[in-house]
Amino acid sequence: MARNTEVAADHDAPPITQILAQFVAGHPSRGWSDAVDHEAHRTFVNWLGCAVGAAQHEAADAALAAVRMLEPAPQATVLGRKERVDMASAALVNGISSHTFDFDDTHLKTIIHPAGPVASALLALAEHQGSSGRELIDALVLGIDVSCRVGNMMYPEHYDRGWHITGSTGMLGAAAGCARLLKLDARKTQMALGIAASQPVGMREQFGTMTKPFHPGGAARAGLMAALMASHGYTASPKALEAPRGFAQTVSTKNDWSQVTGELGQRFEISLNTYKPFACGIVIHPGIDACAQLRGQGVRPEQVERIELKVHSLVLELTGNKEPQDGLQAKFSVYHGCAAGLTFGRAAEDEFADEVVNRPDMVALRRKVVATVDDSIDEASVDVTAVLGDGRRVHVFVEHAIGSLRNPMTDALLEGKFHGLADPVLGAAVTGRLIEACWGMGSAADVRRVVELAVPH
Amino acid sequence: MARNTEVAADHDAPPITQILAQFVAGHPSRGWSDAVDHEAHRTFVNWLGCAVGAAQHEAADAALAAVRMLEPAPQATVLGRKERVDMASAALVNGISSHTFDFDDTHLKTIIHPAGPVASALLALAEHQGSSGRELIDALVLGIDVSCRVGNMMYPEHYDRGWHITGSTGMLGAAAGCARLLKLDARKTQMALGIAASQPVGMREQFGTMTKPFHPGGAARAGLMAALMASHGYTASPKALEAPRGFAQTVSTKNDWSQVTGELGQRFEISLNTYKPFACGIVIHPGIDACAQLRGQGVRPEQVERIELKVHSLVLELTGNKEPQDGLQAKFSVYHGCAAGLTFGRAAEDEFADEVVNRPDMVALRRKVVATVDDSIDEASVDVTAVLGDGRRVHVFVEHAIGSLRNPMTDALLEGKFHGLADPVLGAAVTGRLIEACWGMGSAADVRRVVELAVPH
Numbered sequence: 001m002a003r004n005t006e007v008a009a010d011h012d013a014p015p016i017t018q019i020l021a022q023f024v025a026g027h028p029s030r031g032w033s034d035a036v037d038h039e040a041h042r043t044f045v046n047w048l049g050c051a052v053g054a055a056q057h058e059a060a061d062a063a064l065a066a067v068r069m070l071e072p073a074p075q076a077t078v079l080g081r082k083e084r085v086d087m088a089s090a091a092l093v094n095g096i097s098s099h100t101f102d103f104d105d106t107h108l109k110t111i112i113h114p115a116g117p118v119a120s121a122l123l124a125l126a127e128h129q130g131s132s133g134r135e136l137i138d139a140l141v142l143g144i145d146v147s148c149r150v151g152n153m154m155y156p157e158h159y160d161r162g163w164h165i166t167g168s169t170g171m172l173g174a175a176a177g178c179a180r181l182l183k184l185d186a187r188k189t190q191m192a193l194g195i196a197a198s199q200p201v202g203m204r205e206q207f208g209t210m211t212k213p214f215h216p217g218g219a220a221r222a223g224l225m226a227a228l229m230a231s232h233g234y235t236a237s238p239k240a241l242e243a244p245r246g247f248a249q250t251v252s253t254k255n256d257w258s259q260v261t262g263e264l265g266q267r268f269e270i271s272l273n274t275y276k277p278f279a280c281g282i283v284i285h286p287g288i289d290a291c292a293q294l295r296g297q298g299v300r301p302e303q304v305e306r307i308e309l310k311v312h313s314l315v316l317e318l319t320g321n322k323e324p325q326d327g328l329q330a331k332f333s334v335y336h337g338c339a340a341g342l343t344f345g346r347a348a349e350d351e352f353a354d355e356v357v358n359r360p361d362m363v364a365l366r367r368k369v370v371a372t373v374d375d376s377i378d379e380a381s382v383d384v385t386a387v388l389g390d391g392r393r394v395h396v397f398v399e400h401a402i403g404s405l406r407n408p409m410t411d412a413l414l415e416g417k418f419h420g421l422a423d424p425v426l427g428a429a430v431t432g433r434l435i436e437a438c439w440g441m442g443s444a445a446d447v448r449r450v451v452e453l454a455v456p457h
Numbered sequence: 458m459a460r461n462t463e464v465a466a467d468h469d470a471p472p473i474t475q476i477l478a479q480f481v482a483g484h485p486s487r488g489w490s491d492a493v494d495h496e497a498h499r500t501f502v503n504w505l506g507c508a509v510g511a512a513q514h515e516a517a518d519a520a521l522a523a524v525r526m527l528e529p530a531p532q533a534t535v536l537g538r539k540e541r542v543d544m545a546s547a548a549l550v551n552g553i554s555s556h557t558f559d560f561d562d563t564h565l566k567t568i569i570h571p572a573g574p575v576a577s578a579l580l581a582l583a584e585h586q587g588s589s590g591r592e593l594i595d596a597l598v599l600g601i602d603v604s605c606r607v608g609n610m611m612y613p614e615h616y617d618r619g620w621h622i623t624g625s626t627g628m629l630g631a632a633a634g635c636a637r638l639l640k641l642d643a644r645k646t647q648m649a650l651g652i653a654a655s656q657p658v659g660m661r662e663q664f665g666t667m668t669k670p671f672h673p674g675g676a677a678r679a680g681l682m683a684a685l686m687a688s689h690g691y692t693a694s695p696k697a698l699e700a701p702r703g704f705a706q707t708v709s710t711k712n713d714w715s716q717v718t719g720e721l722g723q724r725f726e727i728s729l730n731t732y733k734p735f736a737c738g739i740v741i742h743p744g745i746d747a748c749a750q751l752r753g754q755g756v757r758p759e760q761v762e763r764i765e766l767k768v769h770s771l772v773l774e775l776t777g778n779k780e781p782q783d784g785l786q787a788k789f790s791v792y793h794g795c796a797a798g799l800t801f802g803r804a805a806e807d808e809f810a811d812e813v814v815n816r817p818d819m820v821a822l823r824r825k826v827v828a829t830v831d832d833s834i835d836e837a838s839v840d841v842t843a844v845l846g847d848g849r850r851v852h853v854f855v856e857h858a859i860g861s862l863r864n865p866m867t868d869a870l871l872e873g874k875f876h877g878l879a880d881p882v883l884g885a886a887v888t889g890r891l892i893e894a895c896w897g898m899g900s901a902a903d904v905r906r907v908v909e910l911a912v913p914h
Contacts, residue, residue, distance in 0.1 A: 059691065066685035070543040071530035086527040162707030167655070195668050198624070198659045199675060205703035211652050211693040214686075218656060222675075228523035229671075234516065236668040246662035250619030 013242040013249075016260045017197075020149075020241075021190035023264050024142050024176045029134060030442075032141065036268045037442060040137045043144070045438045046105050046275045046414055047115035048079065051098035052434075052454055053349065053421025055080025059210040060097045063217070067093060076124040079454045080425045087124040091174070091224045095120035095217030096210075099166070101349050102331045103279040103421070107144075107272055108380070108405060110151035110165055111282065114273060116216025117170025118143040121224040122177045126447045131181055133444030141270050143177025143223075146193075148269035149260045150241070150248070157254035159204075167202030167215030168251065172241075174223020175230075182231050194236025195226035197247035207281075207318075208329050275414060277403040278347040280330070283315045284337035286382035286401040291341030293396045299386050301343050301365050306387040309338065309371040312379035316371055323366070327352040338384070339365040348420055380404055426456055470699040470706075473717045474654075477606075477698075478647035480721050481599050481633045486591060487899075489598065493725045494899060497594045500601070502895045503562050503732045503871055504572035505536065508555035509891075509911055510806065510878025512537025516667040517554045520674070524550060533581040536911045537882045544581040548631070548681045552577035552674030553667075556623070558806050559788045560736040560878070564601075564729055565837070565862060567608035567622055568739065571730060573673030574627025575600040578681040579634045583904045588638055590901030598727050600634025600680075603650075605726035606717045607698070607705070614711035616661075624659030624672025625708065629698075631680020632687075639688050651693025652683035654704035664738075664775075665786045732871060734860040735804040737787070740772045741794035743839035743858040748798030750853045756843050758800050758822050763844040766795065766828040769836035773828055780823070784809040795841070796822040805877055837861055883913055 030037060054060060055078065064078060067089040074084035079094050098104055099116045107114050119140060126136045147169045151158075159165045175196035179189040199222040202215035230236075240246050248255045278288050287309060315334055324330040330352050339362050340351040356362060377383060380401065386394045400406035409417070415435055422431040434453040437444070444450055487494060511517060512535065521535060524546040531541035536551050555561055556573045564571050576597060583593045604626045608615075616622045632653035636646040656679040659672030687693075697703050705712045735745050744766060772791055781787040787809050796819050797804040813819060834840060837858065843851045857863035866874070872892055879888040891910040894901070901907055 062689040062691040063686060065689035066682060066691065069685050070545055071532065072543070073528035073530070075528065086529070088527055162702035164655075194663070194666070195671065198621075198663055198668055198672060200657070202655045203697065203703055203707050205694045205697055205700040206651070206655055209651070209692045209694050211655055211691075211697070214652065214691075214693075215655060218679075225523060228526050229520055232519040232522035234519040234523065234668075234671070235666045236671075237662045237666050240660065240662055240668070243662040245619035246660055250660050 014257050014261055015239065015242065016257060017190055017193050017239055017241040019261055019264065020146055020176065021193055022186045024146065024180050025184060025186040025189045027142060027265055029138050031265065032268050036141060036271055037137065039270050039273060040141050041439055041441060042275065042411065042414060043105055043115050043270060043273050044119060044140060044441060045418060045435065047098050047119045048438060048454065049418035049421040050101060050104045051094050052080035052425050054097040054100035055425055057097065057100045059100050059213055060093060062210065063093050063096050075128045077127060077451050077455060080456065082455060087128045088221050088224055090124035091121045091220040092217040094124065095220035096213045099213035099216045101279045102281060103276050103349065105273050105275050106282045107148045107151065107269060108274055109272060110148060110155040111159065112148055112151045112169060113166045113216060114144040114147050114173065116166060117219035117223060118147060118173040118177050120217065120220035121174035122181060123447065123451065125178050125181050125224055127451050130446050130448060133441040133447055133450065135181055136447050137442045139177040139180040141268060142180055143173040144270045145268055146176040147173030152259035153256050154248060154252035154254055158252035162204050163200065163251060164202030164204050164206065164212065164215045167219040168200035170216055170219030171196040171199050171201060171222040171226070174220050175226040178224050178227035179230065182227055184227065184231055188230045190238055191234065191236050192227040192230035194238065194240035195229055195234060196223050197236070197240035200247070200251055208332050272405060274403055274405055275409050277409055277413070277417070278337070279349045279352055280337055280347060281319050281332050283379055284319050284334045285403060286380060286398045287311070287334050287384065288337045288341035288347045289401040290382050290384040290396045290398045291338045292345045294384065294386050294394055295342050295345045297394060299342065299388070299394055301361065303388045304342070304365070304368055304386055305389050307338055307369045308385040308387065309334070309369055310374040310377055310383040311371055312377050313373045313375055314379045316373060324357055326354045327357050330357040334371060335366040335369045336362070338369050426454070471714050471718055472696065472699065473714060474647055474650050474696055474698040476718055476721065477603055477633065478650055479643045481603065481637050482641060482643040482646045484599060484722055486595050488722065489725050493598065493728055494594065496727050496730060497598050498896055498898060499732065499868065499871060500562055500572050500727060500730050501576060501597060501898060502875060502892065504555050504576045505895060505911065506875035506878040507558060507561045508551050509537035509882050511554040511557035512882060514554065514557045516557050516670055517550060519667065520550050520553050532585045534584060534908050534912055537913065539912060544585045545678050545681055547581035548578045548677035549674040551581065552677035553670045556670035556673045558736045559738060560733050560806065562730050562732050563739050564605045564608065564726060565731055566729060567605060567612040568616065569605055569608045569626060570623045570673060571601040571604050571630065573623060574676035574680060575604060575630040575634050577674065577677035578631035579638060580904065580908065582635050582638050582681055584908050587903050587905060590898040590904055590907065592638055593904050594899045596634040596637040598725060599637055600630040601727045602725055603633040604630030609716035610713050611705060611709035611711055615709035619661050620657065620708060621659030621661050621663065621669065621672045624676040625657035627673055627676030628653040628656050628658060628679040628683070631677050632683040635681050635684035636687065639684055641684065641688055645687045647695055648691065648693050649684040649687035651695065651697035652686055652691060653680050654693070654697035657704070657708055665789050729862065731860055731862055732866050734866055734870070734874065735794070736806045736809055737794055737804060738776050738789050740836055741776050741791045742860060743837060743855045744768070744791050744841065745794040745798040745804045746858040747839050747841040747853045747855045748795045749802045751841065751843050751851055752799050752802045754851060756799065756845070756851055758818065760845045761799070761822070761825055761843055762846050764795055764826045765842040765844065766791070766826055767831040767834055767840040768828055769834050770830045770832055771836045773830060781814055783811045784814055787814040791828060792823040792826045793819070795826050883911070
């Protein structure tokens with residue numbers, strides 16, 4: 001029987017499962033700069049707003065209805081709702097909600113949305129066991145470091161192959177963070193990473209359906225359960241990440257091990273986290289920013305004959321849907337993003353409502369957008385020219401869209417975004433108190449005092 | 458930024474997600490031969506014995522301890538134990554137990570162990586909702602057909618790459634079977650397959666650790682939850698299996714679509730299921746059978762100077778560990794299998810106990826086994842020569858080991874195996890009644906009457 005039994009071996013693979021486990025178990029609390037610690041709070045604030053804001057979405061309804069068939073114990077909060085469920089189910093549902101609006105954070109080097117899997121698992125476990133805010137923030141920094149370093153190691157091959165890298169690395173970050181919260185030693189942390197390594201979640205084909213936000217939720221639940229199982233002595237391969245038929249070499253042909261090991265404990269990937277000003281795929285953001293700038297320069301939709309868009313090929317590959325049928329599809333349409341930017345000057349969740357997406361003027365405006373590929377333009381940039389009915393051409397080039405690493409959202413903008421998401425759910429006054437509590441998370445005695453503000457009354 | 462954005466497109470991919478969904482939702486009850494229906498009962502009996510037998514293993518203890526941290530509702534039985542947990546957790550733990558001894562069933566074309574993911578999910582759901590035995594058997598045949606057809610499509614490339622194909626196809630069979638049990642229509646069944654498609658579980662590096670049996674358990678839980686979510690309207694891509702960045706093309710470069718669609722509803726893969734007479738990796742079985750035959754011919758371990766073994770290269774690749782340190786490792790050691798066959802004439806769970814594996818005479822006998830690769834020998838065959846101290850050479854060639862498709866275990870042998878597993882847990886009398894109840898499953902009014910016999914008193 002003829003078989004290909006060749007192993008994609010890399011005998012130079014360092015023992016990264018063990019290296020990461022020792023790092024997660026042993027790195028000192030707050031063993032990083034104030035800037036890193038502040039970025040952890042920004043990451044948490046932004047994630048929480050997204051989860052609260054999408055708590056009433058039909059994806060959360062459906063997932064929660066399925067979970068309730070398990071008659072779960074009321075261990076942890078479903079953010080933005082009154083239901084309480086077991087901590088693993090809370091990790092799942094909050095992970096889904098936080099990514100439902102595609103409005104969460106982005107580690108731009110890998111297009112990973114790191115908080116969804118990691119923060120969702122951590123908050124559910126921390127609430128159940130009454131962890132301190134400092135323990136939560138420490139676990140968040142370390143968990144995100146694990147996910148994003150593994151992402152750096154495999155990107156872009158792993159993503160190009162078809163994996164939704166958020167869910168296919170997120171279970172490792174969630175496992176690492178939960179192991180830290182559970183105070184597991186390095187050996188058990190290594191087992192938690194190993195159990196999680198068998199559970200990557202997510203294919204890119206799911207983009208535009210509820211299963212896309214399922215990916216961070218599923219990864220959160222998988223990582224949390226992996227850590228709980230390891231805490232009780234469940235075993236996995238100590239080389240589950242790096243072995244020839246372990247995680248990395250099975251799901252990626254590119255594995256730059258030094259991305260995991262280099263400057264570990266000195267450089268923290270959460271420093272490279274960014275927050276979306278627009279509620280859609282990150283590669284659309286420059287186009288929205290540019291069209292909002294056109295609007296700021298006085299260009300009105302009814303004047304426009306054509307919008308010429310020059311973008312990197314990845315933009316059309318990911319978001320080339322010119323005729324989106326609903327809000328979820330529109331989040332992956334650079335055409336809708338441009339139409340929203342020009343029409344409203346913004347593109348928050350409201351501008352992706354089904355009714356807005358199907359408005360005749362929006363349909364018409366999308367059809368006036370002509371996108372061409374120019375790979376000399378970075379995927380974080382865009383070149384836009386509005387051709388008006390009177391023959392005038394108005395040109396905008398966006399090098400770094402708002403929300404990028406070079407042009408980040410300020411804390412005040414993050415608060416504004418949070419209010420936009422959470423005010424309709426919690427009311428403005430409680431939302432304000434919740435934001436304050438989040439900024440003070442690092443010194444909170446018990447995360448439960450923060451979480452209880454995220455429940456509507 | 459240079460990127461490989463090439464898609465592994467196969468524009469000839471038929472809509473297999475939809476085709477399988479229509480098949481699972483629409484195929485008539487018992488729409489197959491009596492032989493197929495009997496094979497479904499054999500599959501169920503064999504799976505149940507394995508799950509009951511391993512119910513007290515430390516892997517089940519650790520997994521159950523983690524699950525109990527969720528304070529689960531008592532919805533479904535943990536087989537062979539008194540604990541009851543929510544149905545998703547029961548699917549997980551029973552999936553783990555049934556594969557812990559590596560003693561379950563094997564679809565030889567793909568090395569998939571199909572019952573672990575599928576039966577574990579189905580029984581938990583069927584028990585909770587009070588399904589009939591006929592509904593369970595129907596769902597078992599259809600679910601296993603889905604897993605194994607997808608496996609046929611991708612094997613061997615997918616397996617060779619590193620995936621533990623049992624868990625990386627099993628979530629689809631579990632989702633399909635549970636969708637059938639829930640009486641979902643074709644559209645919702647398609648969504649269940651789609652949600653499950655994002656959740657392949659398992660890398661081969663985990664072989665020899667508790668995370669190997671976690672794979673069927675995790676796949677069972679994933680498939681069950683996917684079906685529950687779909688029943689409440691959760692959506693996924695309708696092309697989640699076949700799209701360029703869907704499941705199949707992300708996890709395998711070989712995708713022979715006709716393996717899914719050909720003779721669908723006429724040929725049933727469960728007909729090709731086999732049951733292990735030995736509690737270890739299937740490729741070791743010919744070696745054990747041959748050495749047991751040597752023992753039958755009067756060869757005694759103390760006479761042996763050397764055992765010459767000629768095997769297919771895959772045998773040594775999968776089970777080439779000459780110095781296993783414990784029972785789990787010994788299950789992946791053809792050397793230990795041969796030593797057990799010659800010493801005991803059998804290799805059930807007892808012969809893989811840590812104490813047996815570490816006995817000095819077993820260590821010594823393993824070291825006398827000299828294995829060489831000969832790829833002219835099928836991986837289901839073996840050529841063994843015992844060289845004795847007096848210079849005699851005793852030769853055995855096994856073409857089809859006991860338990861293979863050509864030389865299957867009889868129903869009576871299956872019952873004997875079941876007693877060996879379950880008697881220590883349930884007692885011989887109850888075990889006998891449980892076996893009877895299983896053979897009558899297809900006409901049982903409520904599966905709960907069967908399940909309650911699997912609980913120790």
